[in-house]
Amino acid sequence: MSAAKLKIGCAGLGRMGKRHALNFLQRTPRAQLVAVSTPDDTELEWAKVHLAPSGVALYKNYDDMLKHEGLEAIVVASATAVHAEQAIKAIEADKHVLCEKPLSTSVEVSQTVLDAAAKKPQLKVMCGFSRRFDASYRDAYNKMSTGALGTPSVLRSQTCDKLDPSGFFVAYAEFSGGIFVDCSIHDIDLTLWFFGADSKVKTVSAVGITAVEPDLRKHNDRDNAVGLVEFYNGKVAHFYASRMMAAGQEDTTEIIGTKGKVTVNAQPALNLVNVFDGTGIRREIPQHYYDRFEYAFVTEANEFTACCLENTPVPVKLEGAVQAVRIGAALQEAMITGQKIFFDESGKRVEKTRL
Amino acid sequence: MSAAKLKIGCAGLGRMGKRHALNFLQRTPRAQLVAVSTPDDTELEWAKVHLAPSGVALYKNYDDMLKHEGLEAIVVASATAVHAEQAIKAIEADKHVLCEKPLSTSVEVSQTVLDAAAKKPQLKVMCGFSRRFDASYRDAYNKMSTGALGTPSVLRSQTCDKLDPSGFFVAYAEFSGGIFVDCSIHDIDLTLWFFGADSKVKTVSAVGITAVEPDLRKHNDRDNAVGLVEFYNGKVAHFYASRMMAAGQEDTTEIIGTKGKVTVNAQPALNLVNVFDGTGIRREIPQHYYDRFEYAFVTEANEFTACCLENTPVPVKLEGAVQAVRIGAALQEAMITGQKIFFDESGKRVEKTRL
Amino acid sequence: MSAAKLKIGCAGLGRMGKRHALNFLQRTPRAQLVAVSTPDDTELEWAKVHLAPSGVALYKNYDDMLKHEGLEAIVVASATAVHAEQAIKAIEADKHVLCEKPLSTSVEVSQTVLDAAAKKPQLKVMCGFSRRFDASYRDAYNKMSTGALGTPSVLRSQTCDKLDPSGFFVAYAEFSGGIFVDCSIHDIDLTLWFFGADSKVKTVSAVGITAVEPDLRKHNDRDNAVGLVEFYNGKVAHFYASRMMAAGQEDTTEIIGTKGKVTVNAQPALNLVNVFDGTGIRREIPQHYYDRFEYAFVTEANEFTACCLENTPVPVKLEGAVQAVRIGAALQEAMITGQKIFFDESGKRVEKTRL
Amino acid sequence: MSAAKLKIGCAGLGRMGKRHALNFLQRTPRAQLVAVSTPDDTELEWAKVHLAPSGVALYKNYDDMLKHEGLEAIVVASATAVHAEQAIKAIEADKHVLCEKPLSTSVEVSQTVLDAAAKKPQLKVMCGFSRRFDASYRDAYNKMSTGALGTPSVLRSQTCDKLDPSGFFVAYAEFSGGIFVDCSIHDIDLTLWFFGADSKVKTVSAVGITAVEPDLRKHNDRDNAVGLVEFYNGKVAHFYASRMMAAGQEDTTEIIGTKGKVTVNAQPALNLVNVFDGTGIRREIPQHYYDRFEYAFVTEANEFTACCLENTPVPVKLEGAVQAVRIGAALQEAMITGQKIFFDESGKRVEKTRL
Known part of the structure; x- marks a missing residue:
């Protein structure tokens, strides 16, 4: 029954x-x-x-x-x-x-x-891509979709992990694809979501440092990385990824349009508690990725299930997952080689793009 | 199996x-x-x-x-x-x-x-009492329990509903017991939790107004009410309840100890989104009680279930529920009669207490 | 020249x-x-x-x-x-x-x-009354004056000093007039400003405790005090004053109207700095009254000077200063005697008011 | 006398x-x-x-x-x-x-x-450089100087103006030196302050767009620009400058060290007022640069005066002013040419740096 x-x-x-x-x-x-x-x-x-x-x-x-x-x-x-x-x-x-x-x-x-x-x-x-199922990101997307922010033009997004002093992430770096593929992939996916899945990359540049874990260099990785991605539709995204946060997980996104902007998690907080003591006013923040996105994973499971049962399209298209890896890998390469990378509108590598 | x-x-x-x-x-x-x-x-x-x-x-x-x-x-x-x-x-x-x-x-x-x-x-x-199962209230309670805030001495708490312009709450007032019994009961329960279940009430005073719905007076109720509860252990609580909030549900609590304080929901927010536009920076807040406390109800269901299955004590003692109604009813009476109400240490009404 | x-x-x-x-x-x-x-x-x-x-x-x-x-x-x-x-x-x-x-x-x-x-x-x-010259209070007043908040009906205000462990405030209490006259006088003055100088007090009730300095009792004073003031125009104010704050000066005001509310300093901050470390996110707050209101005093000096030179009316009428002391003294008396105090519409003490 | x-x-x-x-x-x-x-x-x-x-x-x-x-x-x-x-x-x-x-x-x-x-x-x-005299930036610098944040390694800073729909900034661009020299110069100066005046630039990359004012292109300028500056001491800065903010002036800085971070103006606010209405909770932010930094200019005037009268060193060395223009001009060039620019440790342009 x-x-x-x-x-x-x-x-x-x-x-x-x-x-x-x-x-x-x-x-x-x-x-x-x-x-x-x-x-x-x-x-x-x-x-x-x-x-x-x-x-x-x-x-x-x-x-x-x-x-x-x-x-x-x-x-x-x-x-x-x-x-x-x-x-x-x-x-x-x-x-x-x-x-x-x-x-x-x-x-x-x-x-x-x-x-x-x-x-x-x-x-x-x-x-x-769990952030697609997060209530705050969805609210931000819906607010952008009303047109109230004008044309989304600049996106800043960061995926920053709490420092794990055990050095775990050095070993992990051997297979992770590097910090841009492992962390920034989320920010890249968000960019494709907010800017449109058909956004074509024009150039990629990046810089990385090893501020806390020089051993990452043996796996061609870094512990802090910043990157720029320029698109052919006149939009630009800048990313920051880190393994070095002191307070906890800090995943923040800003979508800036011609008429307004929307931020997600610009003021991180674990819950609704503030402590007032001799040091001032203090709040805690989520320690790890799952603390922040637990309910997004639950929503993901439920929506995937509904799509299967009702034969409706999945909310996140598979093509984007390949495109996100492509951009992440280009950022990683730009960071490691120190070279800016150029693409033509068909996605082919070129020496230089038209300005 | x-x-x-x-x-x-x-x-x-x-x-x-x-x-x-x-x-x-x-x-x-x-x-x-x-x-x-x-x-x-x-x-x-x-x-x-x-x-x-x-x-x-x-x-x-x-x-x-x-x-x-x-x-x-x-x-x-x-x-x-x-x-x-x-x-x-x-x-x-x-x-x-x-x-x-x-x-x-x-x-x-x-x-x-x-x-x-x-x-x-x-x-x-x-x-x-759903707030007992809310992650933020529990965090606040745990922080107080470490002793870091000193002796909890003053508690301020409010349960403030978004204005329902349909006038529903006038009809509702006929059976609700009044705003102090219906809304402040949560704040009273929190007081008994944070100050200790054995806290004995010494005096109760209250004032109420009908700022938006004068018809409430026919049911001896008010749409905004403030109350003071003095305890024999040298602690004091002040409450605010309202049916008139414009932005949404605003349930806020402050526990002030001799060495620090902790607040819950002093900065309400629906989610992690902020919108920047020509009017400034804006965030939305939960519209109704359930928006704010949905997960507390889920936790309540799970913990009650576990207690039944494992035969462990329930986390909220039944005695407190009667004591909370007693205090809420006294506040409601003090508001309606305009008189301060005094109790002796056994809980009996008296004309006046020792100072 | x-x-x-x-x-x-x-x-x-x-x-x-x-x-x-x-x-x-x-x-x-x-x-x-x-x-x-x-x-x-x-x-x-x-x-x-x-x-x-x-x-x-x-x-x-x-x-x-x-x-x-x-x-x-x-x-x-x-x-x-x-x-x-x-x-x-x-x-x-x-x-x-x-x-x-x-x-x-x-x-x-x-x-x-x-x-x-x-x-x-x-x-x-x-x-x-320095707060009358503070840019934030003035902004709040102007926003209320547009009518956007509806009829101001409930005011909550607190003047809370950082704990001075030297015990200075015990000696000070001998001549201060008590915590309601010394601290809450500001909140009372704000109430007369926001509710109108012609607001007539109907009842006053108050409770005080000595959480950190029992010796205050010898001067008939308390270190934490809460009070309610009911007005004949259907408005109500509730106050909190304290000598016990751990983080610094916390002077906060909320004006609640039938269509919205405005808060001043609900999120205290010394400046625009936030520190992220292993304990979370932390900001400092002003330590003393003057840290918070320094520029208000400068504005006060300049505006008073301009009024004298240009023979224009002073921005704060003198009558209000007497009325504020009257209300402060009544709150202090209500706290010390434990009795609710009633006034008729002419301001005369009575045994009981009409409901 | x-x-x-x-x-x-x-x-x-x-x-x-x-x-x-x-x-x-x-x-x-x-x-x-x-x-x-x-x-x-x-x-x-x-x-x-x-x-x-x-x-x-x-x-x-x-x-x-x-x-x-x-x-x-x-x-x-x-x-x-x-x-x-x-x-x-x-x-x-x-x-x-x-x-x-x-x-x-x-x-x-x-x-x-x-x-x-x-x-x-x-x-x-x-x-x-007015920000050097701003109380919040000074507090941030002092907090960094205690060593509590570890080694400052990543700096993110933005100077973002409110959109001036008059198109004034198009004419202005003819002589401004471009957005990186006009706006980001402050962020660059902050970088030299927080990272050390002897920080040597290794590479510079940048991307700019014209989201609201295509006419800027005739003066080789853009209305939104992001840039990366890599230093030989293993530090990296990323900048964002814009003429397109909807809410007001948004100048924000983050200094990220190996043990913690400090932010300045991550939560902009004009004053201490919040408005609660049917749209949520809203605060205004400074509209223009001078609204935000007025007191920094006053401090600057007073400190410069004191240095002259007392023959003490000025707080901001003149050398930095040239270095800041040098970096700003390099960012502007990198943005306009689309090329990454490399420097050797002596500051000379090279084709490529050692990795």
């Missing part, structure tokens, strides 16, 4: 995998988490405690999970290195796919996911 | 009833909404569409619902006038009870719920 | 006297500080260094200064106890007078200044 | 000239404005009304003013095009000089002022 629910499996049970699994299990009424897979024994132990009692099947092997009876969709939340491969396998097995960002740190590999999806137009395939 | 869930029924499907029903259905993983009851046909129609497909049984009669096979708990979310009666019936039928505030607008009737609960100590009976 | 300047003398060179003297010397282009008087030798020494080199005559005796050749005006900035006497002497000597608040802690004595001024209508006599 | 005052003359009585003249006349107690000069008849008329009555001599010719009896110092507040020439003439006439920024839009011309000053080491010659 119950309404039909989307039977979904979760690939990967690392930090984000656990969150996705629990969100689909407990906070997505129209979905039913039926299976999870992970090659990691510790993660499997966790699943035995937290998922199995709710009737979720556990798989050590991703391919086996894909054959789970009645499975309709997969959320790919494994290591970035296998995102594309697992997404493609799921598509080929006729499952809807919600894939964590990025599809891949490689533009070419990212494209293979698009190619696979193009062959199965009936499937819902979406890359999870 | 699934973990045990609390089988709960919801009494009443008005504005708050619908929310409680959906929260227990969709956002309380350890609970199972098995039944709802309402005498209202329109509400029943809503339930047929939104609850029945998920396997929830619908009852027109509350007493019938109480006999639902396997029912373990009830959330009472009906009209205030029947809160106490329904709560007592549920207790007598050996169900756990989460009752919307207030238990009753009458101190005596509220006390009957306590009396009934006292006979069934194995049952969990809680009055839903 | 220079434009005519107002020749002014300053009575008293204590904390506020020094400030007034320097403001008239250096920051009031149309005034010329020609003389100062103080019986205090240390203050005279200070004047020898800071004022005499600029040609300011020094007097040990106030009466002698009054005879200073060409003197046209006096700023009375001495101890409160002699405010009225010095103001009256100056009026009788045909000098314009700017008198620090309060005229006196006694209503009767304050009235004698009015009586003296009434006999010399050609003189400018003003009581220095 | 009066203390010695600095006899100063003001060159130019345009918008900034009037302000400087009045500041030295009325708000700089240790200075005496003795003369002003302007070739403009309207400005002379203004001076007859506002300055002459206070004994200020009026000159149509700058050279004549330089010969004014007893003149000791000059504030150069004329058109940018004559800043350098007038400053040099004053130096050669043995006058102290406070020169409005920039010394010149040309690096070479700016350098001639330095050269002239070098020959008269006894004179005080200062370029008026």
